[in-house]
Amino acid sequence: MRIVFMGTPDFAVPSLRALAGHGHEIVGVFTQPDRPAGRGKKLKPSPVKSAAEELNLPIFQPAKIKTPEGIQCLRELAPECIIVVAYGQLLSKEILDLPSRGCINVHASLLPSYRGAAPIHWAIINGEEYTGVTTMLMDEGLDTGDMLLKREIKISQKDTMGEIHDKLALLGGELLIQTLRELEQGTLTATAQSGKSNYAPLLNRDHERIDWTRSAVELHNQIRGLNPWPGAFALFREEQFKVWRSTVFSGQRAAEKENSFQGSNAEVGQILEVLEEGLLVQTGDGLLWIAEVQPAGKRPMSARDFLNGRHGQAGEKFT
Numbered sequence: 001m002r003i004v005f006m007g008t009p010d011f012a013v014p015s016l017r018a019l020a021g022h023g024h025e026i027v028g029v030f031t032q033p034d035r036p037a038g039r040g041k042k043l044k045p046s047p048v049k050s051a052a053e054e055l056n057l058p059i060f061q062p063a064k065i066k067t068p069e070g071i072q073c074l075r076e077l078a079p080e081c082i083i084v085v086a087y088g089q090l091l092s093k094e095i096l097d098l099p100s101r102g103c104i105n106v107h108a109s110l111l112p113s114y115r116g117a118a119p120i121h122w123a124i125i126n127g128e129e130y131t132g133v134t135t136m137l138m139d140e141g142l143d144t145g146d147m148l149l150k151r152e153i154k155i156s157q158k159d160t161m162g163e164i165h166d167k168l169a170l171l172g173g174e175l176l177i178q179t180l181r182e183l184e185q186g187t188l189t190a191t192a193q194s195g196k197s198n199y200a201p202l203l204n205r206d207h208e209r210i211d212w213t214r215s216a217v218e219l220h221n222q223i224r225g226l227n228p229w230p231g232a233f234a235l236f237r238e239e240q241f242k243v244w245r246s247t248v249f250s251g252q253r254a255a256e257k258e259n260s261f262q263g264s265n266a267e268v269g270q271i272l273e274v275l276e277e278g279l280l281v282q283t284g285d286g287l288l289w290i291a292e293v294q295p296a297g298k299r300p301m302s303a304r305d306f307l308n309g310r311h312g313q314a315g316e317k318f319t
Contacts, residue, residue, distance in 0.1 A: 012085035018173035112197035115143035124225035146190035212269035216286030245292035
């Protein structure tokens with residue numbers, strides 16, 4: 001099939017590679033312009049651009065795809081289908097109507113749940129047990145088009161956003177190939193989205209700050225849902241640090257220990273014990289092991305090493 005591919009981040013790369021590996025004619029790869037990165041602020045290509053260069057595919061990087069020039073470029077490429085995977089720009093109706101077989105999006109959620117820019121983060125932050133990938137026919141709404149195929153995976157209580165991201169990226173490539181195969185065979189059926197929907201907005205600084213008055217389960221989900229980017233953070237003696245690994249301390253032993261500490265008026269954010277496996281911290285509901293942290297400008301380290309390096313001790317508080 002004659003295809004134009006639109007995508008930018010790492011998540012889109014397996015889909016591009018899958019298309020190239022299954023014999024589709026990729027007549028153009030559209031991705032965001034190179035952006036300054038690192039301390040030197042040198043221009044850095046997107047992961048999709050790097051993959052397209054490796055695959056020797058034609059690359060287009062318009063600042064805005066909806067301009068007359070961008071639309072004319074697409075017309076000249078004459079794609080049968082436009083594939084969009086985390087491109088980062090909205091398509092106009094004129095573009096959506098251009099390919100004869102429509103525009104197909106690979107979205108990292110089980111639609112209609114988690115429409116929007118950060119579906120993987122929010123599925124984990126909200127403690128979902130399942131997530132997945134949906135292919136859909138694009139319309140002018142935000143992830144509201146008719147669904148084509150879905151595939152789901154289970155989220156364990158240890159999975160981080162990065163781990164689920166990588167699984168879904170590969171799954172997205174597989175599901176895209178299946179979608180195009182069924183489209184060519186005429187066996188693909190589109191289904192309108194219905195039922196309960198929610199939105200997965202872009203993350204901001206407020207989403208990253210750890211509020212120790214929340215429950216241990218909520219904080220654990222926040223920490224793993226923001227790992228490896230952008231990271232949940234807290235303060236110790238006014239020094240900011242990120243928390244990368246945690247575990248909810250549960251069971252009978254946890255209940256007994258929490259009761260004993262509450263008898264001594266433990267406060268939220270207070271470090272109750274310092275052990276080799278981590279720091280035991282009081283939350284608004286339950287106890288949380290903090291295992292791995294990262295001070296600003298430093299490498300990740302064990303939480304105990306972090307505290308020992310500052311001559312900290314049990315009884316002090318994170319804020």
